[in-house]
Structures are given as C-alpha cells and as structure tokens.
Amino acid sequence: MTRVFSGMQPSGTPHLGNLLGAWMNWVAMQDHADCVYCVVDLHAITAPNEHDPATLRRRTVELATGMLAVGVDPERSILFVQSHLHEHAECTWLFNCVAGFGELHKMPQFKEKSAGRGESVSVGLFDYPVLQAADILLYDTDEVPVGEDQRHHIELARDIGQRFNHRFGEVFRLPKAVHPPAAARVMDLQDPTVKMSKSASSEKGIVHVLDDPARIEKKFKSARTDSATDIRHDREEKPGVSNLLEILSAATDRGVDALVTEYDGLGYGTFKGAVAEAVIELLRPIQERYAELDADPGEVARLLEEGADRARAIAVPRLERAKDAMGLLPPGTA
Ligand code: AMP
Ligand code: TRP
Secondary structure (H helix, E strand, O other): EEEEEEEEEEOOOEEEHHHHHHHHHHHOOOOEEEEEEEOOOOHOOOOOOOOOOHHHHHHEEEEEEEEHHHHHOOOOOOEEEHOOHHHHHHHHHHHHHHHHHHHHHHOHHHHHHHHHHHHHHHHHHHHHHHHHHHHHHHHHHHHHHOOOOHHHHHHHHHHHHHHHHHHHHOOOOOOOOHHHHHOOOOOOOOOOOOEEEOOOHHHHHEEEOOOHHHHHHHHHOOOOOOOOOOOEEEEOOOOHHHHOOOOOOOOHHHHHHHHHHHOOOOOOOHHHHHHHHHHHHHHHHHHHHHHHHHHOHHHHHHHHHHHHHHHHHHHHHHHHHHHHHHHOOOHHHO
C-alpha cells in the first residue's frame, strides 16, 4: 500500500484554508493509502519570533484535536506529535551531515522567513527542511500531500535520501510531493489576492474551523467582492467572487460551472449567503466532534500516545539501519 506522510505546524488557529487545502485531502487519502499524520511542534519552534510555551502546548492539542474532528481516523492512520519521538531530531543530525549548506541557503522559505533578520536568525530555521526530510524519510514515505509552497522542501528530502543511499547503501525510500486538486488555494476574504493565512493582518478575512455560525455568516457577508453584480469565475478580474465560488465548490462538492449557472443574476447578497450557509454546514459536524473530544482530553492524550507508539515501530528500525549504514557502532558490539 502507498505510504503517505504529512505534517502541520501548531503555529496558529486552523482555518478554512487548512481544511479545504490540506485536511479534506488527508482524510480522503485514508481510503487508499497507509497514512501517517504529524503535528510538527519541533518545526513550530523555529519561527523567527519567540514563541510562548503555554501557547505552543495549547495549539499542539488544538491541532491534534482538529485533525481527529475532521476525520483523521486513528484506527486506520497514525496520528502523533513530532516531539514525542526523539528519532526525528536524531535523524536530523545524520542528515545534517549529508545536506549541503548551499542547498539549504537557497530554500525559498528560508530566504523569506530570514529576510531582514541578519545574523540573529536561528540555526533551527536554517535547518528546518532537514528536519522535514527526517519526518518524511523515516516512514518509507511514497507520497507527501502538501501545498505548492512545500515543493522545494520535498525535493530536498528526496535529494538527501538519494545522496544517503548512494553513499551508504539503500536505506531510504524516495518520496514525491502530491498536490491536492481543485480549490487548493483559499484566499483571504478581505484581500482575495493573498492566501488565507494564520498571519493575516485582519481577523475579518479568515474563517476559523471553530468559528460559530453567526461569525461565519458575518465574515462572508462582508467579504470583499467588486462593484459589478455578475457572478463568474475569473481570478484576475474578479478575485473575490472567484474565491467564493471555489470555496462553495469545495464545500458542496459541486463544479464551479454549475454554481455560476445557478447563482449568476441573483446578486452578491444571495450568493454570499449561500456560501456562508454551505461552510456552516460543512463545519457543523466537525465542530460537534471537536466539542466531544475537547471534553475528554484524556482520550486525545491516549490516542496521541498510541499514535506515537505506532510511529516508533516504523521509525526506530529505519533510524537504526541508517546509523548502522553510516558506521556508527551499534551498542553491544565491538
Ligand atoms: P500553514 O497553515 O501555512 O502551516 O499550512 C498548513 C497546510 O495548510 C499546508 O498544507 C498548506 O498548503 C495548507 N494551507 C494553508 N493555507 C492555505 C490556503 N489559504 N489555501 C489552501 N491551503 C492552505
Ligand atoms: N513544512 C510543512 C508546512 O509548513 C510542515 C511539515 C513538516 C511537513 N514536516 C513535514 C509537511 C513533512 C509534509 C511532510 O506546511
């Protein structure tokens, strides 16, 4: 069976972009692949701004709870917290000795996040993609479902795996990135030319997975559109309307063309109301499941422990083989 691995950072409150762009796809992949999903807290602490420990802890639980609520199924898939396995950090060290300074230095995400920070930028931020390579390669991963922005990181993981195998013998399976189909990019409701993101300047443009129906309705009703009244899909000319069409399409699993036929001529007010309604309905069962899990933190903790045990069963032998291949003396031998 195809092995899938993906991770998400506990660096904010999950929003509609995370749900439609990542989670729905993660859930769907469980039907035909052997999936491993990870809350990557070790990545979250590389963020250039100092993080608050209590907030990180809370967000880690929230993200894991969100994944379960959306439908990541702990019976079929493995869900765990990255820092619960020291193997990820240990494997990163091995890969640090295989990865090149030059290739890390030109990673677009590193350039972006370190811009203007000079020498104060942390080694962890620089090393971020190597930790990500460890995440992926430790699980014999075939496919990594991620957004386009992660393409370079997955290619680097592949390069590191290939170089390692070439130098030390076949240890790692080489992964490839897969990008989810349609509606993969949810734009900010107030500025539809930028992606909906945790780091947006205004709350009004972001729909959080746990927003209540009244708030969701308000956000969609005040979504930025244009001064015309026609409803058609044109990302250049009509970014706001196009974004709403794509959200509605993803939320209802209907094609954009059919939606245009149905809503064109009815006015923006009606259309926005329909999008709000569809998103509220999409989120309702997720929010209900979240509330149940949230009321039983012991159960979430238990599921995460079980997930970590199952993750370990895959990662430990792979790491041991890598260490052995590199010539690190196995304990108990001489
Ligand atoms: P982030 O919240 O940036 O850490 O992203 C976590 C995951 O959600 C990644 O797989 C992203 O590709 C996906 N994602 C984040 N924001 C959006 C968005 N606005 N539209 C679609 N997917 C997104
Ligand atoms: N860097 C990824 C992101 O920001 C998160 C991540 C960490 C990841 N490790 C991973 C994604 C392994 C896929 C596979 O979205």
